[in-house]
Amino acid sequence: MKKHFFASLISAFSLSGIGITNAQTLNQTDDGFRGIWYYIGKLNNEYVHKYSGGLGTYPSNHNPFAVYSPTAKKTFFCFGGASKDAKPSLLHEISYFDHATGEVARPTIVLDKATDDAHDNPVLNIDAQGYIWVFSTSHGVERPSYLHRSRSPYSIEAFDKIDATYLKDGKEVPFNNFSYLQSYYQKGKGFFHLMTHYERGVLKYGAKKPRRTIGYITSKDGIHWSAIQDIGVIEEGHYQTSAQWKNKIGTSFNMHPDTEKGAGLDYRTNLYYVETTDFGKTWHNAQGEKINLPLSTPQNGGLVKEYRSQNLNVYINDVSYTAKGNPIILYVTSKGPDPGPEQGPHTWHVAYWNGKAWDISSVTTSDHNYDMGSLYIENQNTWKIIGPTEAGPQPYGTGGNIAVWVSKNQGKSWEKERILTLNSAYNHSYVRRPQAVHPDFYAFWADGHARQASESSLYFANQKGDVFRLPRQMSENKAKPQKINP
Numbered sequence: 354m355k356k357h358f359f360a361s362l363i364s365a366f367s368l369s370g371i372g373i374t375n376a377q378t379l380n381q382t383d384d385g386f387r388g389i390w391y392y393i394g395k396l397n398n399e400y401v402h403k404y405s406g407g408l409g410t411y412p413s414n415h416n417p418f419a420v421y422s423p424t425a426k427k428t429f430f431c432f433g434g435a436s437k438d439a440k441p442s443l444l445h446e447i448s449y450f451d452h453a454t455g456e457v458a459r460p461t462i463v464l465d466k467a468t469d470d471a472h473d474n475p476v477l478n479i480d481a482q483g484y485i486w487v488f489s490t491s492h493g494v495e496r497p498s499y500l501h502r503s504r505s506p507y508s509i510e511a512f513d514k515i516d517a518t519y520l521k522d523g524k525e526v527p528f529n530n531f532s533y534l535q536s537y538y539q540k541g542k543g544f545f546h547l548m549t550h551y552e553r554g555v556l557k558y559g560a561k562k563p564r565r566t567i568g569y570i571t572s573k574d575g576i577h578w579s580a581i582q583d584i585g586v587i588e589e590g591h592y593q594t595s596a597q598w599k600n601k602i603g604t605s606f607n608m609h610p611d612t613e614k615g616a617g618l619d620y621r622t623n624l625y626y627v628e629t630t631d632f633g634k635t636w637h638n639a640q641g642e643k644i645n646l647p648l649s650t651p652q653n654g655g656l657v658k659e660y661r662s663q664n665l666n667v668y669i670n671d672v673s674y675t676a677k678g679n680p681i682i683l684y685v686t687s688k689g690p691d692p693g694p695e696q697g698p699h700t701w702h703v704a705y706w707n708g709k710a711w712d713i714s715s716v717t718t719s720d721h722n723y724d725m726g727s728l729y730i731e732n733q734n735t736w737k738i739i740g741p742t743e744a745g746p747q748p749y750g751t752g753g754n755i756a757v758w759v760s761k762n763q764g765k766s767w768e769k770e771r772i773l774t775l776n777s778a779y780n781h782s783y784v785r786r787p788q789a790v791h792p793d794f795y796a797f798w799a800d801g802h803a804r805q806a807s808e809s810s811l812y813f814a815n816q817k818g819d820v821f822r823l824p825r826q827m828s829e830n831k832a833k834p835q836k837i838n839p
Contacts, residue, residue: 377464384459388434391406400692400750406751406782407799417787418476430447433471456832463501466489476490494530520579605657625648626638658704664688683703686699725741727796743772745781756769773814779800
């Protein structure tokens with residue numbers, strides 16, 4: 354244990370081009386599930402922050418937080434945990450739900466990230482040999498990123514830090530910085546990651562500001578990575594959210610305007626989609642038309658819907674696929690970045706490629722830009738959205754009460770089936786769909802006060818709509834979660 358501890362410290366202090374950090378690989382067992390509370394954008398009004406709350410499963414641009422393994426008969430999941438310090442530090446933690454016993458394991462703290470920024474939350478994946486990988490992201494370039502791999506297949510007992518490299522200008526350099534990571538794995542090919550990297554000195558009206566450049570990177574073994582290939586370089590950059598269907602990986606993204614008035618990152622508009630079926634060798638739009646990357650102008654072959662002329666912001670929640678591999682995008686539009694009713698309505702939409710055109714339908718409205726849910730395509734006739742569309746105990750704050758919405762006509766109309774959370778003290782937010790989702794662990798999220806720092810608990814729901822709270826305190830190695838509804 355000491356050897357791994359000091360090795361992690363040495364590597365943390367010697368990362369080329371990255372600021373000093375005291376992040377530590379811990380491999381310690383936690384005594385319960387405590388999510389990170391986080392805020393950004395302090396405001397001088399009743400809403401207090403641009404967004405805030407229990408953000409242990411934030412943001413929508415991180416995926417997956419959970420993966421079901423048929424071999425192990427477990428759903429492995431990670432989250433942004435909170436240390437017990439007076440000012441909590443972000444802990445990268447991993448556990449599993451055992452489908453045979455209905456129990457969860459005490460989480461393993463893989464890494465203390467030495468920040469409280471939930472943008473640094475981890476994601477995980479499982480390779481063909483059953484090794485579990487934890488990818489520790491960073492918010493920009495101020496802190497390094499990390500890769501860890503389990504010492505044994507399908508085990509969360511201990512993880513080793515991987516000193517990965519990637520190609521840059523034809524040379525292998527440390528792969529120690531990546532943001533907004535989405536991880537996919539294809540047997541025989543390896544890892545395919547969508548990510549963001551930051552570039553300065555490229556903007557017309559903001560030379561000192563970084564462009565959020567979205568791209569992808571691949572690796573056969575998780576240790577040696579390709580060069581980063583850019584997907585979008587439009588104006589101030591993008592946020593992307595993606596999904597995988599068989600050998601297809603598709604990504605949907607918006608764009609940040611680069612304007613003389615400095616609209617910047619608070620303004621994100623337009624809706625785009627591109628996909629690859631050959632591990633990134635070629636790309637095309639939903640119509641099958643070839644796309645040459647990177648996309649560099651707002652009008653391009655990947656454009657799904659133009660919202661810039663309508664002065665609408667676009668927040669992408671999720672991407673999913675029909676049984677035929679047709680993409681569906683779940684997203685929210687509003688009149689601006691500020692919380693409160695003035696810049697509403699915050700309208701939930703689905704954009705569905707029906708094989709000939711994009712069908713765009715409205716689902717409902719909620720009360721915040723960062724109300725995030727997931728889209729489930731259960732069969733040809735049953736589509737489901739699980740997300741915080743209902744006002745919570747802190748109205749006009751991040752999240753709210755979780756509801757289930759169902760469409761029986763491929764997204765043309767939607768009905769609210771039920772509300773999963775009631776009588777809660779806090780808002781619930783960032784509902785995540787696991788990869789290879791199992792009916793018993795169907796949706797995963799956290800709660801937290803949307804106005805002030807609070808404790809945050811973790812929850813999951815099964816396909817039937819039963820909701821379970823993960824134990825904040827555990828005396829044994831395994832425990833049954835507490836059912837909280839009806």
